[in-house]
Amino acid sequence: MLRILHGLPGLFAVVFLATLAVTGSILALAPALDRAGAVVPPAGDVSVAQMAGRVVSNYPGTEQIVRDLSGQVVVYYSRDGQAGANRVNPVTGERLGAYQPSAFFVWIRDLHRSFLLDTPGRMVAGISAALMLLICLSGMVLLARRSGGWRALMRPLAGTGSKRVHAEIARLAVLGLLLSALTGSFLSAQRFGLLPEVSDPGPGFPAKVSGGQPRPVDQLQALSEVDLNDLRELVFPYPDDPQDVYSLTTTGGSGFVDQATGELLQFQPRSTGSVVQQWIMRLHTGEGLWWLGLILGVAALGVPALSVTGAIIWWQRRRSSVQVQDNVTVAEADVVVLVGSEAGATWGFTRALQTELTKAGFRVHCAEMNALAHSYPRAAMLFVLTSTYGDGDAPASARQFMTRLRDFRAGSALKYAVLGFGDRQFPNFCQFALEADEALAGKGLSRIQPVELIDRCSAARFSEWGDRLGTAIGTPLSLSHDPVPPRTFRLELAQRVDYGLAVQAPTSILRFRLADAGQGWRSWFFRARRHSLPAFEAGDLLGILPPQEGQDARFYSLASSASEGVFEICVRKQPGGLCSGYLHGLKPGDSVEAFIRQNPGFRPATGTVPVILIGAGAGIGPLTGFIRKNTARNPMYLYWGGRSANSDFLYQPELGHYLKDRRLTGLSTAFSRSDERAYVQDRLRQDERALRKLVETGAQVLVCGGRDMAAGVKQVFEEILQPLRLEVDDLRVQGRYLEDVY
Amino acid sequence: MKKILLALGLAVSVALPALAQAREVTFTTELLDYGGDGAYMALYLTDASGAYRGTLWVAGKKSKYYKHLSGWARGSRLDPAEYDGLTGASITSGRTLKITLDLDDALIDSGHEVRVDTAVEDMRDNRADVAVPLTTEGAGKPVSGRGYVRSFRYDF
Numbered sequence: 088m089l090r091i092l093h094g095l096p097g098l099f100a101v102v103f104l105a106t107l108a109v110t111g112s113i114l115a116l117a118p119a120l121d122r123a124g125a126v127v128p129p130a131g132d133v134s135v136a137q138m139a140g141r142v143v144s145n146y147p148g149t150e151q152i153v154r155d156l157s158g159q160v161v162v163y164y165s166r167d168g169q170a171g172a173n174r175v176n177p178v179t180g181e182r183l184g185a186y187q188p189s190a191f192f193v194w195i196r197d198l199h200r201s202f203l204l205d206t207p208g209r210m211v212a213g214i215s216a217a218l219m220l221l222i223c224l225s226g227m228v229l230l231a232r233r234s235g236g237w238r239a240l241m242r243p244l245a246g247t248g249s250k251r252v253h254a255e256i257a258r259l260a261v262l263g264l265l266l267s268a269l270t271g272s273f274l275s276a277q278r279f280g281l282l283p284e285v286s287d288p289g290p291g292f293p294a295k296v297s298g299g300q301p302r303p304v305d306q307l308q309a310l311s312e313v314d315l316n317d318l319r320e321l322v323f324p325y326p327d328d329p330q331d332v333y334s335l336t337t338t339g340g341s342g343f344v345d346q347a348t349g350e351l352l353q354f355q356p357r358s359t360g361s362v363v364q365q366w367i368m369r370l371h372t373g374e375g376l377w378w379l380g381l382i383l384g385v386a387a388l389g390v391p392a393l394s395v396t397g398a399i400i401w402w403q404r405r406r407s408s409v410q411v412q413d414n415v416t417v418a419e420a421d422v423v424v425l426v427g428s429e430a431g432a433t434w435g436f437t438r439a440l441q442t443e444l445t446k447a448g449f450r451v452h453c454a455e456m457n458a459l460a461h462s463y464p465r466a467a468m469l470f471v472l473t474s475t476y477g478d479g480d481a482p483a484s485a486r487q488f489m490t491r492l493r494d495f496r497a498g499s500a501l502k503y504a505v506l507g508f509g510d511r512q513f514p515n516f517c518q519f520a521l522e523a524d525e526a527l528a529g530k531g532l533s534r535i536q537p538v539e540l541i542d543r544c545s546a547a548r549f550s551e552w553g554d555r556l557g558t559a560i561g562t563p564l565s566l567s568h569d570p571v572p573p574r575t576f577r578l579e580l581a582q583r584v585d586y587g588l589a590v591q592a593p594t595s596i597l598r599f600r601l602a603d604a605g606q607g608w609r610s611w612f613f614r615a616r617r618h619s620l621p622a623f624e625a626g627d628l629l630g631i632l633p634p635q636e637g638q639d640a641r642f643y644s645l646a647s648s649a650s651e652g653v654f655e656i657c658v659r660k661q662p663g664g665l666c667s668g669y670l671h672g673l674k675p676g677d678s679v680e681a682f683i684r685q686n687p688g689f690r691p692a693t694g695t696v697p698v699i700l701i702g703a704g705a706g707i708g709p710l711t712g713f714i715r716k717n718t719a720r721n722p723m724y725l726y727w728g729g730r731s732a733n734s735d736f737l738y739q740p741e742l743g744h745y746l747k748d749r750r751l752t753g754l755s756t757a758f759s760r761s762d763e764r765a766y767v768q769d770r771l772r773q774d775e776r777a778l779r780k781l782v783e784t785g786a787q788v789l790v791c792g793g794r795d796m797a798a799g800v801k802q803v804f805e806e807i808l809q810p811l812r813l814e815v816d817d818l819r820v821q822g823r824y825l826e827d828v829y
Numbered sequence: 830m831k832k833i834l835l836a837l838g839l840a841v842s843v844a845l846p847a848l849a850q851a852r853e854v855t856f857t858t859e860l861l862d863y864g865g866d867g868a869y870m871a872l873y874l875t876d877a878s879g880a881y882r883g884t885l886w887v888a889g890k891k892s893k894y895y896k897h898l899s900g901w902a903r904g905s906r907l908d909p910a911e912y913d914g915l916t917g918a919s920i921t922s923g924r925t926l927k928i929t930l931d932l933d934d935a936l937i938d939s940g941h942e943v944r945v946d947t948a949v950e951d952m953r954d955n956r957a958d959v960a961v962p963l964t965t966e967g968a969g970k971p972v973s974g975r976g977y978v979r980s981f982r983y984d985f
């Protein structure tokens with residue numbers, strides 16, 4: 088719902104919003120340009136009387152002097168019957184140049200205000216501003232939800248590709264956009280009479296003036312008491328009219344000055360309403376606040392980028408989302424199916440279940456786990472189908488489930504069953520499904536049948552589960568869903584570097600290229616196809632299909648990103664290992680079938696917080712990839728463990744190079760089969776105090792490699808964190824302790 | 830003052846029977862291509878000593894900008910009764926405003942002056958952009974303004 092609220096207005100108003108934003112950011116330059124051209128003496132140096140005297144000596148026909156909020160002083164005068172306007176130096180009264188509002192800026196402003204369409208255009212601009220407000224607010228809530236709370240908004244963001252870019256830009260720009268949208272909507276609402284507008288009529292013209300001999304303007308008492316920097320406008324009396332007066336407007340209010348006595352008449356302070364009104368205007372235009380203007384301008388430039396990335400996200404979601412058919416509402420449903428999924432595989436199974444249940448006459452409501460309702464008034468059965476991600480964590484569509492479950496009121500008749508989807512290659516197999524099952528039991532619900540776990544989307548196991556369920560509910564169900572295998576592509580081994588043979592830990596760095604990119608038209612064709620490959624970054628996974636029939640894909644952590652044009656992985660040969668053995672037997676030119684699995688949860692933080700990288704053996708692959716990408720030279724420390732510096736020191740030359748050009752701040756190695764007989768955990772323990780300091784300054788920890796190493800590292804970190812009264816889990820919740828473990 | 834206002838009031842009031850000495854006068858104000866937003870204008874009469882006597886027309890609907898028409902604003906004190914029923918839309922750059930009013934004969938050839946104040950957002954205000962005596966002789970003769978007015982004339 089919120090997502091629709093966020094996306095739909097954007098989709099409809101994108102042209103208008105982008106126009107408003109681009110013109111707005113051009114207009115935002117005006118206050119800074121004006122300020123740069125203005126002469127502003129220090130407060131207390133020049134009075135209005137002094138300034139007016141000097142101006143009049145240069146411009147005897149002065150009619151009006153205006154000082155705008157940027158400090159620019161403009162004199163309106165008449166000479167030989169012709170009117171003129173010049174910018175003047177208020178200290179000397181001399182001309183700085185003609186005052187000619189730039190036709191370009193006027194045009195841009197009209198485009199911004201009304202799309203050059205006058206009143207209907209103004210209405211569209213006003214509605215667009217209101218939509219922008221809606222988009223900003225809903226976007227903030229969405230982002231906070233996604234990052235896990237409002238305070239998490241300040242932390243490094245997870246995600247890949249457009250999603251990540253969209254969130255990063257939004258986070259930087261949202262406050263500026265909110266201010267612009269809020270003030271813009273306000274001004275527009277006033278313009279169309281939806282909100283009252285404060286107007287300060289100013290004081291009435293004085294009933295009586297002295298009518299005496301006028302004095303020169305620089306000798307008028309009331310004007311010598313006003314500092315130039317407080318002046319807004321001084322209107323001169325009509326020439327040769329002794330009954331006329333000066334009109335004076337200052338930042339504090341307005342009144343009149345008798346041209347003979349120099350007395351201030353009828354002064355009326357500015358009303359609070361008008362001060363507020365003016366501030367709203369200034370906060371929108373940045374007038375006299377050049378720095379705010381520039382901030383707002385830069386924020387506005389984010390809008391076109393947000394529109395494009397937003398549209399891409401919407402398109403991707405549309406393509407991948409499964410349209411739920413025959414879905415009944417929460418109030419009507421007698422069966423509820425909740426789905427936890429990250430990449431969408433679990434949705435396929437859900438659809439099969441929903442179709443079967445509907446066929447059997449049930450009224451089924453199907454939704455993501457994050458959309459758990461407060462209660463399901465008529466439901467008798469609740470099914471939860473969920474995958475597991477990260478390191479036994481909830482997938483994207485289930486991240487709010489546990490929190491929402493706290494407010495859930497289950498009717499006494501409601502029974503449930505959980506089906507977990509996962510992969511035994513990961514250490515915490517279907518962990519989240521198990522936790523969801525426990526949590527529901529903890530709410531006092533009873534099970535239809537015990538939780539079951541499905542490894543690697545096995546269609547057979549799913550079908551068996553359906554049979555058992557059918558028996559349990561007394562309605563036979565025949566569930567069949569054979570998930571489409573991931574779209575694979577052929578990779579060709581371009582280069583391999585072998586390490587570790589001497590220490591019985593054969594590990595190779597393998598660099599693949601997209602195969603078939605031959606000569607002539609074929610290379611064009613395949614180069615074009617390359618663009619349809621999923622984007623990937625270091626830390627994502629490369630799935631490799633072993634050549635043997637019926638074998639599941641094995642995952643390898645990528646050390647390169649798509650922009651480098653190669654797929655680089657680091658593979659340790661397992662004794663008797665099917666896939667690792669196959670990979671180690673490859674010669675340059677041989678090819679493999681592979682696919683990409685994104686792993687956005689394993690990424691170093693952007694920004695300037697220190698990053699501590701820890702790995703052993705082949706786990707160094709993605710870590711080296713992160714260092715390679717660290718062209719911003721953020722502090723990065725690498726702790727790595729191998730067997731022998733002479734044999735399996737992976738990436739040794741490259742790491743030396745990164746140390747030299749400061750992409751890598753510090754490197755600490757441990758070798759278990761050398762004299763030191765040390766493990767990476769020992770190195771961490773040695774640097775305990777330094778590491779604790781780094782964590783205190785907000786450092787992020789990334790661990791990659793085998794599960795035994797990871798368990799050891801976690802143990803050491805618990806010790807390091809103890810004096811800070813922190814646990815690894817606390818860091819984990821903040822996205823500051825990430826693992827890629829196998 | 831009252832009497833003149835009454836006479837000026839004839840311009841729009843059909844309720845009052847036309848005075849025998851009333852005359853139909855057309856004021857034509859053509860603007861320059863100054864290239865800004867719509868101009869606010871006030872056409873008004875002053876007496877021989879330059880004092881405000883009454884409003885002929887105000888172009889521009891938003892009274893919050895009226896203070897920029899400073900000569901007229903002073904004279905009329907921006908009292909809505911002074912311009913009630915005598916307002917219209919602001920005039921776009923390069924366009925012409927034509928208004929026809931019934932004026933008391935006594936106002937012609939008696940030292941009264943027609944003045945036009947003009948103002949455009951973010952551009953200068955022109956007090957007395959045009960100031961011409963209202964005389965039989967001057968009728969039909971265009972004069973140029975000092976600010977945004979390219980030419981101004983009245984005919985009767």
Ligand SMILES: Cc1cc2nc3c(=O)[nH]c(=O)nc-3n(C[C@H](O)[C@H](O)[C@H](O)COP(=O)(O)OP(=O)(O)OC[C@H]3O[C@@H](n4cnc5c(N)ncnc54)[C@H](O)[C@@H]3O)c2cc1C
Nearest residue numbers: 512641642643644657658659661663664665666667705829
């Ligand atoms: C998320 C993820 C990322 C991974 N990244 C990498 C990587 O970057 N580099 C890399 O070399 N491997 C990585 N792996 C492990 C890889 O996917 C395979 O599990 C590994 O190569 C073994 O596959 P195999 O077919 O050769 O062995 P199999 O034929 O499946 O098994 C053969 C023998 O090896 C043992 N074995 C299997 N896996 C492991 C293991 N991880 N540790 C110790 N013994 C094992 C088995 O118990 C068995 O005795 C990753 C795994 C996951 C889940």
Ligand SMILES: Cc1cc2nc3c(=O)[nH]c(=O)nc-3n(C[C@H](O)[C@H](O)[C@H](O)COP(=O)(O)O)c2cc1C
Nearest residue numbers: 428429430431432433474475479509510513516517
């Ligand atoms: C980065 C990553 C981490 C994963 N972590 C786990 C895990 O800890 N435990 C598990 O059982 N499965 C894990 N899996 C496997 C997924 O749960 C499994 O592929 C599931 O079918 C995905 O379903 P979905 O597409 O609906 O999200 C992981 C997959 C990826 C790509």
